[in-house]
Amino acid sequence: MSKPGCARLRLFVAIVLACAALPVSASEGAATPSSFATLIKWLPLLLKGFAIDLGISVASMAIGTVLGAVVGVGQISSRAGVRRTSQWITQFFRNAPWLVLLFFCVLLLPYHFTVFGFSIPFPAWAKGIIGLALPVMGNVAEVVRGGIQSIPSGQWEAADALALSRSQTLRLVIFPQALKRMLPPWMNVYAVLMMATPLVSIVGVEDSVTVARSVLAAEGSPALLMPVYGLVLLLFFAYCAPIARCTRRLEARYAIA
Amino acid sequence: MIGLDESLRSLAAGFGFTLSFVFDDYDRTLFLQGIAYTALLSVASIVGSLLAGAVGAYVQFRGFRFASRLTDLYVQAFRNTPPLVQLYFFYFALGPTLTSVFGASQPVLSNVTWAILALTLYAGAFNVEIFRAGIEAVPRTTVEAAEALGLNQGQAFRRVVLPLALRTSLPSLNNNLVNLIKTTTNAYAIAVPELLYASSQIWSENLNTFEMMIILLVFYMLVVGLFSWAMGRFERAIAVPGWGR
Numbered sequence: 001m002s003k004p005g006c007a008r009l010r011l012f013v014a015i016v017l018a019c020a021a022l023p024v025s026a027s028e029g030a031a032t033p034s035s036f037a038t039l040i041k042w043l044p045l046l047l048k049g050f051a052i053d054l055g056i057s058v059a060s061m062a063i064g065t066v067l068g069a070v071v072g073v074g075q076i077s078s079r080a081g082v083r084r085t086s087q088w089i090t091q092f093f094r095n096a097p098w099l100v101l102l103f104f105c106v107l108l109l110p111y112h113f114t115v116f117g118f119s120i121p122f123p124a125w126a127k128g129i130i131g132l133a134l135p136v137m138g139n140v141a142e143v144v145r146g147g148i149q150s151i152p153s154g155q156w157e158a159a160d161a162l163a164l165s166r167s168q169t170l171r172l173v174i175f176p177q178a179l180k181r182m183l184p185p186w187m188n189v190y191a192v193l194m195m196a197t198p199l200v201s202i203v204g205v206e207d208s209v210t211v212a213r214s215v216l217a218a219e220g221s222p223a224l225l226m227p228v229y230g231l232v233l234l235l236f237f238a239y240c241a242p243i244a245r246c247t248r249r250l251e252a253r254y255a256i257a
Numbered sequence: 258m259i260g261l262d263e264s265l266r267s268l269a270a271g272f273g274f275t276l277s278f279v280f281d282d283y284d285r286t287l288f289l290q291g292i293a294y295t296a297l298l299s300v301a302s303i304v305g306s307l308l309a310g311a312v313g314a315y316v317q318f319r320g321f322r323f324a325s326r327l328t329d330l331y332v333q334a335f336r337n338t339p340p341l342v343q344l345y346f347f348y349f350a351l352g353p354t355l356t357s358v359f360g361a362s363q364p365v366l367s368n369v370t371w372a373i374l375a376l377t378l379y380a381g382a383f384n385v386e387i388f389r390a391g392i393e394a395v396p397r398t399t400v401e402a403a404e405a406l407g408l409n410q411g412q413a414f415r416r417v418v419l420p421l422a423l424r425t426s427l428p429s430l431n432n433n434l435v436n437l438i439k440t441t442t443n444a445y446a447i448a449v450p451e452l453l454y455a456s457s458q459i460w461s462e463n464l465n466t467f468e469m470m471i472i473l474l475v476f477y478m479l480v481v482g483l484f485s486w487a488m489g490r491f492e493r494a495i496a497v498p499g500w501g502r
Contacts, residue, residue, distance in 0.1 A: 095481040096474050097439040100453060104470045195339045202341075202446050209342060216349075222357065225350035233338045233346060240337040 039227050042215045046228075049211030050235045056125065056207070057197045060132035061190050067133065068140025075145045078166065086141065093138030098196045105131030106203040128200040132193060139189045147182035148174055181254055187247040194240055208232050275465035276472070284459050291455025292476075298372055298441040298451055303434055305377030310384025311419070317385070318392055318414060328385060335382035341443050344375040348447045372444040380437040387433060391426030392418055424497060431488040435481050452476065 074086030093101070105127045112121045151174050159169035201209035212232050216224060262280040278288035313332065316324045335343065348371045355365050366374070395418050403413040442453045450458075456473055460466040 092474075092478065095435070095439075095478055097442040097453070097477055099442040099445065100470070100473050100477065103453070103457075104474070107466050108470065191337075196341075198339045198341045199443070209345065212345075222353055226346075226354055229342065229346040229350045232342050233334075236338045236342065237334065241333060244337055 035221075035223055035227060038219060038221075038224060039231060042228070043231075045215065046208060046211050046231060046235070049206070049208035050232075050239075052125075052205075052207045053194075053197045053200075053236075054239070056129055056132065056200060056205070057190070057194045059129045060136055060197075061193055063129065063133035064136025064189075064193075065140050065186070067137040069144055071137060071141035072144025072148070073170070075141060076148055090138050090141040090145075093134050094142060096135065098132070098135050099199050099202065101134050102128065102131035102199055102203055105134070106205075124203065125200070125205045128203060128205045131203075132196060132200070135196075136189060136193055139192070140186065143182050143185045143189060144178075146185070147178035150181050151177050184247050184251040184254065187243060187250070191240055191243055191247070194236070194243075198236075208235065275463050275468055277463045277465060278459055278472075281463075284463070287450075287455045287458055288452075290450060291452035294369070294444075294449060294451040294455075295441055297369070298376065298444055298449070299438050301373045302376035302380060302437060302441070305373065306380035306384050306434075306437060309377060309381025310388045313381065313385030314388035314392055314422075315414060317389055318418070319410065331378075332382045332385050335379055336386070340375070340379045340440055341446060343379055344372065344443055344447060347371050347375045368444075368447045368449050372441075372447060372449045376437060376440060376444075379440065380433060383433045383436075384430070387426045387429045388422060390429070391422035391424075394425045395421045421497070424492075424495060427488065427492045431485060431492075434488075435484060438480060438484060439477065 071086045071089050074082050075090060077083045077086065106124055109127045109130070110122060112119050114120075148170075155173055155177070156169060159173045164172065198207060198209045201207050201213075209232065212228050216228055265276050265280050278284040313328045316328050348368060352364055352366060352371060356363075359365055399421070400413055400418060403417040404410075408416065441451060444451050445453045445457070448454065453473065456469045460469045
């Protein structure tokens with residue numbers, strides 16, 4: 001990471017710490033060190049909660065990317081039926097609120113599957129991953145379609161002249177070129193997903209926000225409210241800001257103009 | 258209306274497809290109130306975020322040193338943290354702290370106000386970036402021409418740069434505002450009785466989760482579709498020939 005990014009991060013840390021100090025000064029007696037020490041004490045648990053967020057976001061991204069690639073290619077299919085269905089799927093999952101889709105999956109998917117007489121449990125976190133993967137699918141489908149359509153039509157014609165079939169053209173000519181252009185928007189989708197991941201705490205999956213609330217309940221100290229939530233914000237910021245910087249740099253490098 | 262009520266009741270009894278918010282007065286009130294709150298959250302935070310975006314972009318355009326840095330910090334902080342945690346930070350941490358600082362016995366701001374504030378700041382951060390990109394797309398020569406005509410910097414910004422920048426930023430602005438409308442559902446988490454919250458109350462009483470989910474998805478599809486359509490109309494209505502695509 002380059003220097004200005006670090007400076008920005010340091011400034012952000014300073015502000016969070018200042019926020020942490022504010023309520024302490026407001027409620028006379030309590031000293032800053034104790035509040036800070038309490039934060040340190042709970043840090044491992046909060047990091048564990050954050051790791052769950054990370055895991056959920058990576059799993060959702062993986063599932064959503066695979067599904068989204070299929071739907072995205074479907075959007076430029078030569079068959080009208082496939083094309084129209086894919087476009088509808090894309091629009092539907094892009095326009096639906098993330099939280100509603102999450103509720104949909106968590107409340108309406110069964111608690112367990114029965115396969116060949118075996119009962120396989122289907123826990124809330126797995127349903128949460130699927131609930132987040134659906135909107136990711138819609139967004140990735142749009143990224144894939146945009147990437148493929150950004151390749152000049154001359155490439156298609158040249159492949160045609162070389163007697164490549166449609167699938168060969170896609171696989172050997174279009175996709176390798178489009179992949180590079182899809183990378184920055186795909187990373188943007190991941191950033192949006194990471195921002196949406198704490199929503200799983202609303203539908204009963206334990207993540208960093210759940211941990212933060214438990215910590216606050218356990219300590220029962222109003223002076224800790226800002227530091228604990230501030231720390232959760234800081235964790236997300238420290239993870240997402242470098243990704244966003246990287247995306248912007250890639251965007252600049254791959255810009256066509 | 259009575260005929261529809263009756264047929265929906267029999268649909269509920271016969272097929273277990275319960276659209277209780279149509280024939281039940283209590284549920285209908287909840288549902289309509291939910292729509293009203295969703296509309297309030299959306300409209301208020303759209304207006305607020307547009308203002309925040311315009312102010313932020315203006316500050317960066319003028320290049321005030323300290324204010325620019327502050328705006329940059331605001332944008333980075335709100336773009337790179339989850340809106341839900343921002344909302345929690347405002348409502349559960351900043352709210353009680355402010356209340357104790359002011360020594361008030363009642364919370365200083367209601368949950369609806371905090372939701373609007375949090376959504377405004379969240380979407381506003383994206384709007385700053387969107388407007389900035391739009392302003393950067395205005396050719397330097399156009400600004401110089403405006404200055405040559407005797408407009409001062411403020412006038413040049415208001416009358417020349419902003420109208421042109423608005424036109425280039427409309428497509429990404431549409432995306433962000435649609436995202437904002439979808440994000441109003443987050444207010445569920447702090448018990449603002451918007452549509453998702455109202456629906457959850459309805460389905461926990463009538464056990465018609467599936468039906469309410471379908472209604473919710475259709476509702477947001479319609480709202481987003483309508484909004485995008487209106488933005489498209491607006492974009493075409495204010496299009497300047499030869500500017501943009």
